[in-house]
Amino acid sequence: MSFFLQLTIxxxxxxxxxxxxxxxxxxxxxxxxxxxxxxxxxMMIGAFVTxxxxxxxGWPFFVALGVxxxxxxxxxxxxxxxxxxxMLGQPVFSIIIVTIGLAWLMRGIAGMAFGHSEQRIxxxxxxxxxxxxxxxxxxxxxxxxxxxxxxxxFLAFFxxxxxxxxxxxxxxxxxxxxxxxxxxxxxxxxxxxxWGLAGVVGTLAGVILGMLGFLFIHVGDTALRAFPAxxxxxxxATGGAVVGGAILGVAETLFGGYLGGAYRxxxxxxxxxxxxxxxxxxxxxxxDIERV
Amino acid sequence: xxxxxxxxxxxxxxxxxxxIRDVSLRFGGVHALDGVSFDVxxxxxxxxxxxxxxxxxxxxxxxSGFYRPQQGGIYLDGQDLTRLKPHQIAGRGIGRVFQNIELxxxxxxxxxxxLGRHHALRPKWWADALYFAPRQLRKExxxxxxxxxxxxxxEIEKYRQMPVGQLSYGLQKRVELAxxxxxxxxxxxxxxxxxxxxxxxxxxxxxxxxxxxxxxGTTVVLIEHHxxxxxxxxxxxxxxxxGRKVAEGPPREIAQHPEVLRVYLGKGGDPE
Numbered sequence: 209m210s211f212f213l214q215l216t217i218x219x220x221x222x223x224x225x226x227x228x229x230x231x232x233x234x235x236x237x238x239x240x241x242x243x244x245x246x247x248x249x250x251m252m253i254g255a256f257v258t259x260x261x262x263x264x265x266g267w268p269f270f271v272a273l274g275v276x277x278x279x280x281x282x283x284x285x286x287x288x289x290x291x292x293x294x295m296l297g298q299p300v301f302s303i304i305i306v307t308i309g310l311a312w313l314m315r316g317i318a319g320m321a322f323g324h325s326e327q328r329i330x331x332x333x334x335x336x337x338x339x340x341x342x343x344x345x346x347x348x349x350x351x352x353x354x355x356x357x358x359x360x361x362f363l364a365f366f367x368x369x370x371x372x373x374x375x376x377x378x379x380x381x382x383x384x385x386x387x388x389x390x391x392x393x394x395x396x397x398x399x400x401x402x403w404g405l406a407g408v409v410g411t412l413a414g415v416i417l418g419m420l421g422f423l424f425i426h427v428g429d430t431a432l433r434a435f436p437a438x439x440x441x442x443x444x445a446t447g448g449a450v451v452g453g454a455i456l457g458v459a460e461t462l463f464g465g466y467l468g469g470a471y472r473x474x475x476x477x478x479x480x481x482x483x484x485x486x487x488x489x490x491x492x493x494x495x496d497i498e499r500v
Numbered sequence: 501x502x503x504x505x506x507x508x509x510x511x512x513x514x515x516x517x518x519x520i521r522d523v524s525l526r527f528g529g530v531h532a533l534d535g536v537s538f539d540v541x542x543x544x545x546x547x548x549x550x551x552x553x554x555x556x557x558x559x560x561x562x563x564s565g566f567y568r569p570q571q572g573g574i575y576l577d578g579q580d581l582t583r584l585k586p587h588q589i590a591g592r593g594i595g596r597v598f599q600n601i602e603l604x605x606x607x608x609x610x611x612x613x614x615l616g617r618h619h620a621l622r623p624k625w626w627a628d629a630l631y632f633a634p635r636q637l638r639k640e641x642x643x644x645x646x647x648x649x650x651x652x653x654x655e656i657e658k659y660r661q662m663p664v665g666q667l668s669y670g671l672q673k674r675v676e677l678a679x680x681x682x683x684x685x686x687x688x689x690x691x692x693x694x695x696x697x698x699x700x701x702x703x704x705x706x707x708x709x710x711x712x713x714x715x716x717g718t719t720v721v722l723i724e725h726h727x728x729x730x731x732x733x734x735x736x737x738x739x740x741x742x743g744r745k746v747a748e749g750p751p752r753e754i755a756q757h758p759e760v761l762r763v764y765l766g767k768g769g770d771p772e
Contacts (some may be wrong), residue, residue: 390596392587
């Protein structure tokens with residue numbers, strides 16, 4: 209039983225990283241209908257910047273993280289302005305290919321700037337842990353930080369989408385771009401905002417992975433493993449990203465724990481295929497209804 | 501009614517007309533609009549009629565900025581709208597109600613209405629950083645109050661916290677009207693506002709349109725196939741066929757105009 213609970217907890221921690229990456233996919237997809245294959249590499253850059261500031265330059269961890277979050281918002285903003293905006297009106301397929309190019313470009317630059325070796329971001333409370341009374345389960349400081357950060361992020365996003373005028377404008381733009389413009393909404397600014405937010409959640413996910421010891425220039429590939437989480441929840445559903453991430457993380461860890469590591473990787477893709485067969489628009493995604 | 505403050509405020513806004521000058525719009529070899537010119541006078545209700553595919557909605561799309569005409573200009577207050585983007589045109593005071601219901605169906609009635617106010621009337625996005633500052637909060641409350649007045653104006657106060665997707669067709673049309681009014685437009689574009697409505701819903705909608713014109717003093721451009729409605733409420737009528745303007749005049753005259761009877765109502769047909 210305690211083995212099961214322990215696996216579930218680490219599954220949830222991994223799942224929340226998936227959820228954050230999935231949220232990045234969802235935000236950009238909702239606002240612009242583009243699948244951003246550069247999400248993983250935006251995440252990698254954010255993680256490396258935090259690592260450089262905190263480990264190399266000795267900034268306190270949370271200051272380094274805060275500064276990187278702000279910077280990654282602007283990185284997303286700038287990427288949208290310089291690379292995506294000129295592609296406006298081109299077929300979605302071309303834009304997606306551009307994001308793949310962007311991903312490899314960032315990876316190349318990161319290789320030059322940060323080197324090719326594996327790093328770890330030191331979390332200030334690293335090594336400490338909490339033992340849950342009653343059940344024989346240990347929560348590491350990293351686990352607690354991961355779950356807290358993810359929950360706070362999703363709470364913030366929820367409030368943003370439900371309550372603020374820019375959040376509501378984003379939902380409006382996702383539902384009908386032409387009409388949103390007639391309401392005076394500048395849809396270009398909405399798409400820049402979406403990319404900025406994708407940068408922020410990417411950095412958070414990257415820093416968490418870095419704390420767990422996964423920081424190297426190809427860590428962006430992990431984002432592709434979070435992709436099933438986004439599809440599982442529904443590509444246009446923010447809440448779906450949380451549930452999709454959690455399911456994926458727990459399923460993966462349980463499979464790995466009981467059947468052996470080799471089965472771990474398989475799980476994500478088995479889940480993806482099954483969900484696409486049963487509910488092609490995801491668990492919470494909106495079914496496309498064409499009115500004629 | 502509690503609409504006094506809202507109506508007073510809008511009446512204080514200077515009435516504006518539109519000038520449409522020699523507008524031509526082509527899609528490849530198809531002339532959707534071919535040298536169309538007419539004026540919409542401040543405060544008047546002008547109807548555009550014509551058979552399906554004549555170019556009426558294309559013309560509205562040119563005014564809104566979705567299409568950019570290859571030739572000609574559309575002027576509001578002397579400023580050429582054809583150079584602006586749709587969200588800028590909305591910000592200049594052109595409101596629109598679409599032919600098919602185009603509400604944000606997951607948002608509530610109130611959110612739909614507030615959306616129009618928030619963006620068209622608040623161009624300073626950096627001010628949002630100070631969202632919780634007292635001045636912003638006061639503005640927000642003011643927006644909210646006017647939104648409620650507009651909701652009262654079209655009598656949908658009962659439904660204001662409901663997602664609009666759950667409302668009936670006639671009510672959704674009213675929400676669309678409210679959302680357009682929330683931007684306090686100088687000119688309101690209505691694309692078939694009573695299309696698909698029953699007799700009662702049509703009468704309600706006509707009453708709201710007349711209220712908008714008379715109480716708020718808004719200039720209205722109306723596209724409508726319902727000839728009874730057009731003749732009853734229009735000040736003037738413009739007839740478009742195959743992208744050209746074929747007639748213009750007061751509704752009673754237009755209803756008898758030989759060219760109109762030919763292109764629109766069939767040869768020598770009865771207007772009713």
